[in-house]
Amino acid sequence: MTTRPAKPSFFMSFLNKIEYWGNKLPDPVMIFIGLCIITIIASALLSAMDVTAFNPVTKETVHVINLLTIDGLTQMITKATTNFTQFPALGVVLVVMFGIGVAEHSGYFRAVMIATVEKAPIKLIMPVLILVAMLGTVAGDASQIVVPPLAAMIFVRLGYHPIAGLVMAYAAALGAFAANTIIGMADALALSFTEASLKTINVDIPVNIAMNWYFMTASMFLLLFVILFVTQKIIIPRLGEYTPEHQEEAVNDLTIIEKKGLKWANLSLLTILVAITVLAIPESSFLRNPESGSLIDGPLIQGVAIVIAIIFFIPGFIYAAITKKARNSKDIVEMMNRSMAGMSSFIVIVFFSAQMIALFAWSNLGLIIAIKGASLLENQNGFTLIIGFIIITSIINIFIGSASAKWALLAPIFVPMFLFLGYHPAFTQAIYRVGDSITNPITPMMAYLPLLLSFAKKYDKNMGLGTLISNLFPYSLALGIVWTLFVLIWYWFGLPVGPGGPIFLEQKYF
Known part of the structure; x- marks a missing residue:
């Protein structure tokens, strides 16, 4: 008698469908190419239908511009390169990566993570691991790749199931991805598309890379406890005891030379931070705006890309020199080259998303969608808008893993839409980043999930993707509930989300 396989549970069936349909989606680049084609055709059809909207900013009626004309096609061809090269914050992202690349590829970030965990008291091991995973996201792939296997090994030492350590670190790095006290790559990426979306409606509102810093810093400490x-309370009891099939490898301790390199690299980092702070204090500081004396619109924030690059470059360089990871200048340049190579996918996405954003602006489609969408939502209270936007973003995130690809898609619509409802772009961006983070752990579209599965199979050779995701789902659920409530509370108190990032627009912008 043949035993029929057990019918998958509703939850597993749901996950299987997400994985199946998610794998059917084309690459984000192809999605943007398709959106460009759709935008061109839609501009012709809607222009012929004489679709219009009243712009509350300029007090003028906006018409759809037909791009499927000789002039439109000429504009697409002649402006394609400048659309890309003049894309807001593209330079910021690439400059920041020079410094981060040296710090990452020299091994400095890895050494910091290991040393931090080694020195933590037993009761603080888990919080420290979570904190390191969250802070480590500023180093690109370092946190998602290094911390989960490190956490698994440490959990075995503590007598817990190693899979619990894996999923905890992975959820901390990706589920709370936007929450960080350090301004880094994620902030620069988000800013680039927020700023570009403002240009589509010709509204000059100052935005900066640190405009979500207050909210994201507070979020980091809250989500750590979540x-x-x-x-x-859930994962460790659910997984139960672990009986290793063989002796586990110990976490590799830092060598004497690595500890020496880490010491001097950290000292250099502290020196840089103190120097920047001291230089920024005087009202006459060259880091401040010479007229207003403000730091927000002064050289420190306006040139923050090079500042961040230096903050990471110098410790990375010192660590590499002392540990002999770099024996000459060519090795340092090679680290920067490897960092730039890792940005290739972002650069390709930016090129095509820049064309789509430009088409939206030229055709006025983005502006009209925003105006009409705002008119439909104008009677909704802020709480409904916030919850709805987070839910929409988190669902889209399951199918499109790239944060930059999603925000490039959503920013031209939602930033203007919320703008017309009176919300500052900084607050809209903060809401998006919450929705973009909470479903990261459970999406099959995340490139790190197969890597996590390979780590898990080291401890359980029968570990399947469904089992792994089922242990990650409680994190997404808890983060989604708590973080959304936190946004609503923050909104209720009307607190700014960062420097130069109020919740509501000032009247002078209209």
Whole structure:
């Protein structure tokens, strides 16, 4: 008698469908190419239908511009290169990566993570691991790749199931991806598309890379406790005891030379931070705006890309020199080259998304969608808007893993839409980043999930993707509930989300 396989549970069936249909989606680049084609055709059809909208900013009626004309096609061809090269914050992202690349590829970030965990008291091991995973996201792939296997090994030492350590670190790095006290790559990427979306409606509102810093810093400490609670109360009891099939490898301790390099690299980092702080204090500081004396619109924030690059470059360089990871200048340049190579996918996405954003602007489609969408939502209260936007973003995130690809798609619509409802772009961006983060752990579209599965199979050779995601789902659920409530509370108190990032627009912008 043949035993029929057990029918998958509703939850597993749901996950299987997400994985199946998610794998059917084309690459984000192809999505943008398709959107460009759709935008061109839509501009012709809607122009012929004489679709219009009243712009509350300029007090003028906006018409759809037909791009499927000789002039439109000429503009697409002649402006394609400048659309790309003049894309806002593209330079910021690439400059920041020079410094981060040296710090990452020299091994400095890895050394910091290992040393931090080694020195933490037993009771603080889990919180420290979570904190390191969250802070480590500023280093690009370092946190998602290094911290989960490190956490698994440490959990074995503590007597817990190693899979619990894997999923905890992975959820901390990706589920709370936007929450960080350090301004880095994620902030630069988000800013680039937010700023570009403002240009589509010709509204000059100052935005900066640090405009979500207050909210994201507070979020980091809140979410640390959420992840810790889920791990201790749900994941560890659910996985139970672990009996290793063989002796586990110990976490590799830092060598004497690596500890020496880390010491001097950290000292250089502290020196840089103190120097910047001291230089920024005087009202006459060259880091401040010479007229207003403000830091927000002064050289420090306006040139923050080079500042961040230096903050990461110098410790990375010192660590590489002391540990002999770089024996000459060519090795340092090679680290920067490897960093730029890792940005190739972002650069390709930016090229095509820049064309789409330009087409939206030229055709006025983005502006009209925003105006009409705002008119439909104008009677909705802020709480409904916030919850709805987070839910929409989190669902889209399951199918499109790239944060930059999603925001390039959503920013031209939602930034203007919320703008017309009176919300500052900084607040809209902050809401998006919440929705973009909470479903990261459970999406099959995330490139790190297969890597996590390979780590898990080291401890359980029968580990499947469904089992792995089922242990990650409680984190996404808890983060989604708590972080959304936190946004609503922040909104209720009317607190700015960062420097130069109020919730509501000032009257002078209209």
